[in-house]
Structures are given as structure tokens and as C-alpha cells.
Amino acid sequence: MKKLLILFLLASVMLSMCSGCTVEKTVESAQAVTVLKVIKPNYISDFTQNIAEFNEANPDIQVKFIDAPTSTEKRHQLYVSALSGKDSSIDIYWINDEWTKEFVEQKYIKALDGEILLDNSRYIIDAQERFSVNDSFYAMPVGMDTDVIFYRSDKIHNVPETWDGIINLCCNSDFGLPIKLGLTTSDIQDMMYNIIEIKEAMGISYAETLNLYKEFIEEYKDIENYTDTIAAFKIGSAAMLMGNSSLWKKLNGDTSAVKGNIMVASLPNKNQFVRSYALAINSNSKNQEAAIRFLDFMNGKEQQRRLSRDTSLIPIIRELYDDEMILDANPHVKGIKQSVQNSSSFATVSINGENLKKLEEALIKFFNNEETSMNTGKIFEDLMQ
DSSP states (O other), rough: HHHHHHHHHHHHHHHHTTTTHHHHHHHHHOOEEEEEEEEHHHHHHHOOOHHHHHHHHHEEEEEEEEEEEESSSHHHHHHHHHHTTOOOOOOOOEEEEGGHHHHHHHTTTOOOTTTTTTOGGGBBBHHHHHEEETTTSSSSEEEEEEEEEEEEEETTTTTSSSHHHHHHHHSOSSSSSSSOOOOOOOOOOOHHHHHHHHHHHHHHHHHHHHHHHHHHHOSSSTTSSSSOHHHHHHHTTTTTEEEEGGGGGHHHHHTTTTTTEEEEEEESSSSHHHEEEEEEEEEEOOOOHHHHHHHHHHHHHHHHHHHHHHHHHHHGGGGGGGOOOOOOOHHTEEEHHHHTTBBBBBBGOOOOHHHHHHHHHHHHHHHHTTTTTHHHHHHHHHHTT
């Protein structure tokens, strides 16, 4: 089933890349234009202003975006399937920091030493630790994301600063709306990290954490079905949502029924995971010179500033946390600065290969009521040692 899914995703991406191929070839032939293809998660907007400025300064290069699945797991599968097959149609990959070591060891991505100046001291986290192997940078940092709690400020005045308090709020609310954490089962890898964070913060067992997590998922009878809790919050049918901070722009946009009534609270975690993103060049790309020029452009402070504003990503450059333009567009950024500084990379938790498969199967059985929290928790305990 998974192989069929990967093939379907690959076919979809290839189809989107091939649409208009005739036009691209004509343009390239007439004007010697290199079409640079960048693949990114579909929830990251196209940062149009940056691209327009780059295209104007580099008329011989045209940047085109290809959207990849939202799910971390599905996106990783798609990337690995293409890169392991030495596909050259995608020039630049938007990658997660926890994939860096794997992609370097498999020689999927190109080292950036001597090509782009990457100063680790400018970043709020240790970007070199996350995107380098053997002291060589392999990807250019562009931003970060982490889970926060979005809540209706017209319904909830303050979010408690402990998980016990949050759970009590969820269980005893009288706001006329369901107060659940809005967690979903759409991304099983992120679910695993959530469970680890909550377990460590509360000092309880994995079995107890699993029961709590199950309680606060809106729909968990069939883990394969996606329940759009984001849409539920956006139309005003929920009062709380735990999700990526980059959802701010979507939740607070003009089409949102709750625009202007949203506040953000940090999670009460002892060990907060923050995912860092970067742009990496495909080792098999035939347009590496153009790709380097694009990464060098995106490495600029102004470009990173706009990127954070337009995508609601947390800035990775330290000085941007006091930037008025960013704070005007994403006022929650300043409040989560401390969490970011003290954060951990997802790479510090080894969930991959056979361990990932075992945890995935165990969680599916648990959420489908085919296994107990005690047995599922035992699997977590054994694999996380």
C-alpha cells in the first residue's frame, strides 16, 4: 500500500512538473533561461516577492515551485524515492533538519562549502549542528517551526502554563464550544514527537500520555482518515488548536471567521522540539550553478525577513526577533523566542527505519482500539531507550 502511495505521489509531482514543459523548452531555447525547480511543503506559500526580485536580478533563471505533501512522513518518502533514483528534475529541496545526516550519507545533497557564506553566529539556534556533517554545511537555513496552542481570545482569557491546567480547562470548559487540543492523526511522526514532549513535561508514563492524547484528538476511530481540525478552528467551531506556529497566517487570514480573536501560547514542555528548515541542492541537479545563485540570494537578511513575514515561519536569524515588519505580521514570534533558544532538534530523537515502522503500527492499532495503552506504551519505552 505504501509503495502504491509513493508511486502516486511521485506521479502527481512529475505531472505538475511536466505541465507546460513545451513552453519552458521554448523559452529556454529562445532566451537561454534556466528553469530552477524548488520542491517545498504545500503549506509553505511561494514567497512571491522574493522570487520576483530574484528573477528580475537574474533574468536567465526562472524559479518554479513544486508542492510536496504536508505530512512529514509522506514528504520524506517522496524525497527519498526521487533522490535514491538519482532524479535530476528537482534542483532544490526544502528539507527538515532531522534528514540532513541521512541525505549526506546517501550523497543526495551537495556540500555548500566555498559556495555560500553561512555564518553560524547569526542564527538563534546551532544551525551548524543541524545542517552540517563533518563541519561542512549541506543546506542553507531558512526558518523554523514549532507547535504552539492557538486559542480563541474571546472564549479563553488565559491558557494555563502547565499540562495539568490545560487538561483541566479542556475537561471542564463551559464556553459552548468543544475545548480540545485539536490534535490530528494526519502526521504520525509529528504525533510521536508530541507524545514524547507531553510525557516528559508531565513526568508520567507513555501509557498515561497515550490515553490523554487520545482523549484530545477530535477524531481517532480511523487513523487513516484525516480530520481537518485546522478548518474547524478557522470556521469557529473549536476554541483551541495545537499546531505549527506557521499556521498563524492561515488562521488569521481574511477568510477566517475568527480573525482578530486568536492568541498564541507556548507549550508547557520541558524539552520543546523546534524543527528547522533549509534549502539543499540536489547532487544530481543539472542546474547547480543557478541553484547556488538562488541560495546565495535567499541567504540575505532582507530575503529571510520577507520569508518569515509571508510564511509565518519563526525566523532563524537572531536579530529578526525584534523586527517590526515581522512582529506586525506575526505578533506571536516574540513570545516564543525563549522556547526556540532552549529547544531541541527532532534529530535528537532517533525514530527511523524499523523503529519508526514498529511505532507506527503500534499507534495505528492503539487509535483503532485494537491495542491497549499499556502495551503500546511498553513499545515506546523499549524503542526510546
